[in-house]
Amino acid sequence: MxxxxxxxxxxxxxxxxxxxxxxxxxxxxxxxxxxxxxxxxxxxxxxxxxxxxxxxxxxxxxxxxxxxxxxxxxxxxxxxxxxxxxxxxxxxxxxxxxxxxxxxxxxxxxxxxxxxxxxxxxxxxxxEKSGEDFVGFNSSDAIYLITPDRFANGDTLNDINTNLLEKTIDRENDYGRHGGDIKGITNRLDYISDMGFTAIWPCPLLTNDMQESSYHGYAMTDFYQVDPRFGTLDEYIELSKKGQEKGIKLIMDQVANHCGIKHWWMKDLPFKDWINYQKNYEDNIDNWNWEKTKFSNHKRTVNQDTYASEIDKKGMTDGWFVESMPDLNQRNRFMAKYLIQNSIWWIETLNLGGIRQDTYPYPDKNFMANWAGAIMTEYPNFNIVGEEWSTNPLLIAYWQDEHKNKDGYDSNLRSTMDFAMQTNIVQALNEDESWDKGLVKMYEGLANDFAYTKPEDILIFPDNHDMSRVFTQLKGDIANTKMALSTILTLPRTPQIYYGTEILMNDFEKPGDHGLIRTDFPGGWKGDIVNAFTGDGLTGEQKDMQSFLKKVLNYRKDSKAIHEGKTIHFAPFIGTYFLFRVLDNEIVVLILNKNENPITIDLKRYSEIGLDDKTLKNIITDEDFIWGDNIELKEKGVIFLSTKK
The missing domain is CATH 2.60.40.10 (Immunoglobulins)
Known part of the structure; x- marks a missing residue:
């Protein structure tokens, strides 16, 4: 028993x-x-x-x-x-x-x-919440773009991971890893919020197990793993949660076009067409020579060009982006499903406020429409911005949702990037102002907004991680830099500012060099002599620019006129450009002046705005200004006025 x-x-x-x-x-x-x-x-x-x-x-x-x-x-x-x-x-x-x-x-x-x-x-x-409750970034937001490895090192213990190919930290090497991480961003959310930003876009934080230059994040070797040198998944989730507590949305930088050549599946690809030019790669895998095996071009216009040859179309869509980044074949239905589900997984896991999709025109465009459509069906109030590096508004407009394209294509994409207007602004400020030919470029650039279904959803920026710092582009001219930033933050757009722009970071030494563009943010590392987070060690000019941008951003944060108001601008006149944003009783006035010597402007020319005898506040100086018959512009620069007290 x-x-x-x-x-x-x-x-x-x-x-x-x-x-x-x-x-x-x-x-x-x-x-x-x-x-x-x-x-x-x-x-x-x-x-x-x-x-x-x-x-x-x-x-x-x-x-x-x-x-x-x-x-x-x-x-x-x-x-x-x-x-x-x-x-x-x-x-x-x-x-x-x-x-x-x-x-x-x-x-x-x-x-x-x-x-x-x-x-x-x-x-x-x-x-945790319904799909309708995922609200994406929009024109009321100001986005802070961060290269995580170069922003702040919050945890020195994760700097080196011996299980990964690149095992060193070298802050003297512009293309090496410097140790910035997720915790570094989380620790500086107060600074980001105080500056007036309402969203952050960190460059990719997923594993890049590459032998060199793995810091930038765009050669992913695992689409479901946070790079341990940046931190953990829990820390990524914590960044999102703490950001939301401060009113900061998290935008994830994703890549549907390519992976890193050391991706885990490259040693055993599931299908014969998992990547583009796969047979060519597999036949030469032991003696890989890019120059002999590449079949690529960067002719993005083939997406719209009715005359494009088939070989050019194939070279752009199927060709590898660079030697170390195999091109994914989204026409393989299993790959397509994998990428769509991966994006949705990250939206839910991180409670995202948006996605930035890298190299948007390079993948199969029909897949990209399906990808964006699948996401927007589940999250109708979400937002995605696609990178379209083109200075032609027609190409930018093509990719925006509901644009009436001749070929019937609809991308399901709310936002694209405004490289066209960015170029116009820089050229307008750099050029000689005789016959107003400089500012006219800005004026006529904005006039192209008729091409866009929703201009306010287009993402505008002074610079980013792939181009020279705006201070460099504007030849070290502080007044021009302030005019550029003010314009970008006033236009009917969604603005993005790159970390360090607020303290005049530049790449004068080697303009356009990616490693130098992505310089360490001073104060992000223990022992830094200069600390931009506290202001210690900054020059007077750097402090002034930081204060200037902070005032504009914090005004913009609560400005309904800038977020959704009517836009009225006047043709440039003797070296000046007047732009107005109007909604109900709030009128915002942006005045750009390229004249080195004092000049008086007759304000009767702008009487249709209805500002006669009204008192406006200078957003930068806090001084009052009564809108009378004229205004004296004493020096080159920007004047930012508002009827809102």
């Missing part, structure tokens, strides 16, 4: 150790074995309930997994189809997730002949 009792007891203990009951909201239970992770890799790593799209596709990577038969026993989740890849080490599982399924963990069992079953635990989570 005693032995029988012990047998029963041991069986009960064994069952309890192997199983646990998950109590569901309706009182039912789902049993799941103790969490087991036998499979080398399953992506996405988890998912959520409550999406409009009930389908999920899992990438399963494990030696000879194609020989296994997968099964799931979880109420509301079913396997619709199992796809084998060209490589025996992959399976792709199509799951259907019922709209009434409850959150929980369940096991996916992979039955193998003459071998032990493989088991992997997968989790369906509850969503």
């Amino acid at each position: 005693k032995n029988i009792f012990l047998l029963i007891l041991s069986t009960m203990i064994l069952n309890l150790s192997c199983k646990k009951q998950v109590i569901l909201a309706n009182g039912e239970t789902n049993s799941v074995a103790v969490e087991t992770f036998d499979i080398e890799r399953i992506e996405p790593k988890n998912w959520w309930i409550g999406f409009k799209n009930s389908h999920l596709q899992l990438l399963v990577k494990h030696p000879n997994i194609s020989e296994a038969t997968p099964s799931i026993s979880y109420k509301g989740v079913s396997i619709e189809k199992v796809h084998k890849a060209d490589s025996p080490n992959y399976l792709f599982l199509d799951l259907n997730i019922d709209k009434n399924v409850l959150p929980g963990k369940f096991n996916i069992t992979f039955k193998q002949e003459n071998k032990n079953d493989l088991v992997h635990t997968f989790e369906l989570k509850s969503r």
Whole structure:
């Protein structure tokens, strides 16, 4: 009797150790074995309930997994189809997730002949909020662009990771890693908020396990892993949460066009067409020579050009971006699904306020429309900005959602980047002002807004991580730099400012050099003699620019006229340009003056705005100005006025 009792007891203990009951909201239970992770890799790593799209596709990577038969026993989740890849080490599982399924963990069992079953635990989570509640950045925001490795080092313990290829920290090397990280950004959110920014866009923070120049983040070797030299996933989530507490949205920099050549799948590609020119790569993998094997160009206009040759189209869409970044083939339906789900996974995981998509015109454009469409269907109030490096407004407009394109193409993309207006502003301020030919470029550039479906959704900027600092572009002219920044922050646009622009960071030594453009932000490292976060060690000119930008940004933060008001501008007149933003009782006046000597301007020319005898406040000096018959402009520079007290 005693032995029988012990047998029963041991069986009960064994069952309890192997199983646990998950109590569901309706009182039912789902049993799941103790969490087991036998499979080398399953992506996405988890998912959520409550999406409009009930389908999920899992990438399963494990030696000879194609020989296994997968099964799931979880109420509301079913396997619709199992796809084998060209490589025996992959399976792709199509799951259907019922709209009434409850959150929980369940096991996916992979039955193998003459071998032990493989088991992997997968989790369906509850969503923290509905898709409609994900509000993306818009024209009311001012975005702070950060190169994380060069901004602030918040945790020196993660500077070097011996498991990754690039193992050194060298702040003297412009193309080496310097140690900036996620915690460094989180620690400086007060500074970012106080400056007046309402969103941050860090360059990619995912793993770049490359042998050199891995700091910039655009050669990803794992689309689901935070680079450990930047921190952890928990720290990335913390950055988002603490940012939101301060009214700062997090924009994620993503790359759908390419990966890094050291990406984990490059040693065992699932399909024969997973990347573009794959056979060419695989035939030469042991003696890879870019010059002999590349078939690429950067002729982005083939996306719109009705006369473009097929070879030019293929060279742009299929060609590798650079030698070290294989071009992903989004026409492979499994790759397409992988990229779409990856973006959605990060939106949910980080509670994102937007996505910036790198090299937008380079992937297959029909895929990009589907990608953006899938995201905007789930998150109708979200926002995505695509990088289109073109100074032609027609090309920029082509990519914006609802633009009436001749070929019928609709991108589903709310925002593109305004390289055209950025160029116009710099050229307008740099050129001689005889016959107003300089400022006319700015005036006529803004006049092109008729081409855009929603100009306010276009992203404008003075500079970014891929171009010379605006202070360099404007030849070290502080007055011109202030005029450029003021214009960008007043236009009917969504503005972005690159870190360090506020303290006149420059690349005079080697204009356009990427490593120098992405210089360390002073004060971000222990022992820095100059600290831009506190102002210690900054020159008078740097402090003045920082204060100037802070005043403009903080005014803009609460200015409905700038966010959504009517825009009225007047043709340049004897070296001056007047631009007005008007909404109800708030009128914002931007006056640019390129005259070195004092000049008086007759204000009757601007009477249609309705400012006669009104008192306006100078946003920079806090002085009052009564709008009378004329205004004396004593020196070159910008005057920023508002009727709002």
